[in-house]
Amino acid sequence: MSTAELKAPALPPTVSDVVDGLAALPAVRSVRIAGSRARGKPTRPDSDWDILAYTDTLPASGELRRLLPPGAGSGDRFELHTANAGHPFQESEFTVPVSPRIDVCLRPLVHLRQEEGRAARGTFTVHSYPKTAGGVPSYILLSEAALSAPVHGDVGAPACPDALVTAAGPWWRGRASCALLLAIDHVAAGEPLGALEHVLAAATSVAHSRLISRGRWYPITKRLLDEAGVIDPRARERLAGLSAGRLTEAVVRQVADDLEVDVDDGLDWLARGEHMGPGRQGQDLARIGNC
Known part of the structure; x- marks a missing residue:
């Protein structure tokens, strides 16, 4: 593209x-x-x-x-x-x-x-x-x-490859599902701060999924959620008002509905080994790393 x-x-x-x-x-x-x-x-x-x-x-x-x-x-x-x-x-x-x-x-x-x-x-x-x-x-x-x-000089304007769009969009969405699943696990374990961390990671992952799925490059900005159109105004207000003390499984599932993510898909994502890295093809294994 x-x-x-x-x-x-x-x-x-x-x-x-x-x-x-x-x-x-x-x-x-x-x-x-x-x-x-x-x-x-x-x-x-x-x-x-x-x-x-x-x-x-x-x-x-x-x-x-x-x-x-x-x-x-x-x-x-x-x-x-x-x-x-x-x-x-x-x-x-x-x-x-x-x-x-x-x-x-x-x-x-x-x-x-x-x-x-x-x-x-x-x-x-x-x-x-x-x-x-x-x-x-x-x-x-x-x-x-x-x-x-x-x-x-010129390094060109790299095109957004179809192969990347095909791999990255679903991977980010699966990661969002998994993050919300983990949020529910944290709530059940009495760790609301960890649950809140996973909810925020899910929202960001949905933003990445929607943006790369358009087949166009996008910047990392403070307005990532807005640019992706991740949530409507009511959902944004609900997400912005979240606090660790108010998180329950029902609240996490409401956020999942807002993000149009199926929490249960997170289990399939884990079962396929997607958490080990996106776009795993041949010996060129992508990974989740730390800078």
């Missing part, structure tokens, strides 16, 4: 200087504007600027420091954060301390290409990650590239 590339917004001078500096580095193959700015939907006038730089290798810290405006990044103010091995994005990142803030993420181009190959086979990994209660799928790397706007 094809994805049309976005056009880059007008860049203020500070952002343009950083982009030009990145583009001049030998290891950088493409620079793109990402996030809400690229989609033309900044949440506030002072929303951060997100820049993606796809690289062959990680530029030296000194090279990156020189991208900062005069007076910024002196002493200990410049920090390049490099992820541990196994991080879902295998990224390095730094912040340009100006207003609005500029966040630069350096992405290994080889990792993007590897993820394209996995998605084409309908395989992916779900990582524990702070942005959502239900975790982040590895194909977000492709979504991020497709929903960003090129300003230098």
